[in-house]
Amino acid sequence: MAIVVCEPAHRLFTEPFYARMITAAEEVLTGHGVPLAVMTATAATSTIATPPLVAGGVDGVLLISARDRHPLVVTLAASGIPVRSAGRPPDGIDLPHVDMDNRDGGRQAAEHLLLGGRRSIGVIAGPPTLPAARDRLDGFMQTLTLAGMTGVPVAYGDFSHASGVHGMQWLLRRMPNVDAVFAASDVMAAAALQTLRRTGRRVPEDVAVIGFDDAPIARRTSPALTTVRQPVEEFSALATRLLLLSMSADDAPPNNPVLPTELVVRESA
Numbered sequence: 593m594a595i596v597v598c599e600p601a602h603r604l605f606t607e608p609f610y611a612r613m614i615t616a617a618e619e620v621l622t623g624h625g626v627p628l629a630v631m632t633a634t635a636a637t638s639t640i641a642t643p644p645l646v647a648g649g650v651d652g653v654l655l656i657s658a659r660d661r662h663p664l665v666v667t668l669a670a671s672g673i674p675v676r677s678a679g680r681p682p683d684g685i686d687l688p689h690v691d692m693d694n695r696d697g698g699r700q701a702a703e704h705l706l707l708g709g710r711r712s713i714g715v716i717a718g719p720p721t722l723p724a725a726r727d728r729l730d731g732f733m734q735t736l737t738l739a740g741m742t743g744v745p746v747a748y749g750d751f752s753h754a755s756g757v758h759g760m761q762w763l764l765r766r767m768p769n770v771d772a773v774f775a776a777s778d779v780m781a782a783a784a785l786q787t788l789r790r791t792g793r794r795v796p797e798d799v800a801v802i803g804f805d806d807a808p809i810a811r812r813t814s815p816a817l818t819t820v821r822q823p824v825e826e827f828s829a830l831a832t833r834l835l836l837l838s839m840s841a842d843d844a845p846p847n848n849p850v851l852p853t854e855l856v857v858r859e860s861a
Contacts, residue, residue, distance in 0.1 A: 593621060593835065594629040594650040596641065598657045598665070601632045607751060607779065608807050609824060613656055613678065616828035624836060638664035646671050652839040654678060654831060655687070660721040676835035678828060680723040688838065689848050690831040694724045697820035697853035698731025701774050701802045704818070704855055706739050710772035710800055715746045716759035716784060718776040728776045728804060728820075749780050756783025764791060771799055772861070778803040778810045778819055785813055785860065800861035815859035822853050 595614055597604055604610050614630060621628050629650065633641035642664055645653060652674040658665045660682040668675045669685050677689035705713055715732060718725025729746065736744055747762045749755030756775060760783065763770055775781035781803030785795055793799045795815055803810060806821035834847060 593626055593652045593654065593832075593839070594631060594645060595654045595656060596645070596664070597630070597632045598634065598655065598659055598662055599632055600634055603752075604630075604632055608809070609751075609777075609805060610656065612807075612824045613828040616825040617654060617832040620829050620832040620836070626836070633662075633664050635659075635662050635664075638662065638667075642667055646673065652676070652835050654835055655681075657722060658682060658685070658687075659719070660723075674835060674838040676831050676838065678831045680727070682721075682723060688834065688846060690827060690834065691848065691850045692724065692822045692827060693850050693853050694727035694822075695731035697804060697822065697855075698728040698733075698774075699735045700853070700855040701804070701820055702732045702735035702739075704802065704857070704861060705772045705774065705800060706736070706741075708772075708800060708861065711741070712767055712770050713741070713744055713772040713774070714763035714767055714770050715744060716756055716763070716773060716775040716780050717746050717748050718780075719750055720748060725776055732774055749776070751777040751779060753779050753783045756780030757787050760784040760787040772801070773799060774802050774804075776804050778805040778807040778817060781817055781819065781860075782809050782813050785815075785817070796859065796861050802855075802861045806856055810856075810858070813860070818858045818861040819856055820853050821856045823851055827851055 655677045677687045680691045681687040717729045745766045747759035749759045803819040810817040810819045
């Protein structure tokens with residue numbers, strides 16, 4: 593079985609989400625005696641990554657971070673090879689998948705900020721081509737709209753620390769009186785905390801910050817990060833088990849489970 597991460601290789605080694613996903617998948621596969629290959633494939637490198645996957649080199653593929661208009665995702669969907677997407681696949685691509693309830697996670701974050709009296713809210717969103725990032729943003733923004741709040745500024749990042757810094761700097765220029773920030777990953781939220789501290793803003797007294805993931809970094813920031821927990825290990829293990837089932841049974845029933853997310857309240861909001 594192959595895990596294909598639709599990101600550049602450096603993200604595989606710098607983003608803790610991928611390490612957690614691969615580790616949980618490997619534990620499941622080890623119990624079944626199935627070897628695991630791991631590879632990355634951006635849109636630019638898909639022509640290199642595709643041949644070994646579709647030429648019989650693997651019996652199944654677990655896709656992680658499948659994005660819109662990614663050539664490899666389109667090819668695998670039409671290949672007949674057992675494929676399971678960890679995360680909702682791009683619109684128009686019919687692939688079995690396991691998903692997190694990212695939209696509801698965004699809703700929970702927005703409601704928490706609104707109930708805390710925050711009214712000058714900004715967002716550091718994830719890549720707009722990634723369905724999970726869009727769902728987090730949509731759930732957050734729709735909740736604010738229902739509360740009568742429109743025109744909320746959105747900075748877009750790529751889940752990296754650098755993009756969190758740039759996103760927070762952009763928001764501060766756009767809205768100097770910002771009193772709350774929702775970041776679509778804990779890494780970007782941690783970067784926002786550091787940026788706010790450098791500008792003399794106190795968290796949460798001046799600015800509340802909420803992240804997404806409940807990664808280990810969320811408990812090590814100062815103050816500790818309020819975040820939306822997604823059950824990463826359970827998510828990866830379930831996707832792996834369902835892929836194994838489809839590899840061994842041609843008539844495996846379609847099953848696209850969605851796992852719940854949960855707001856974890858700590859000190860930052």
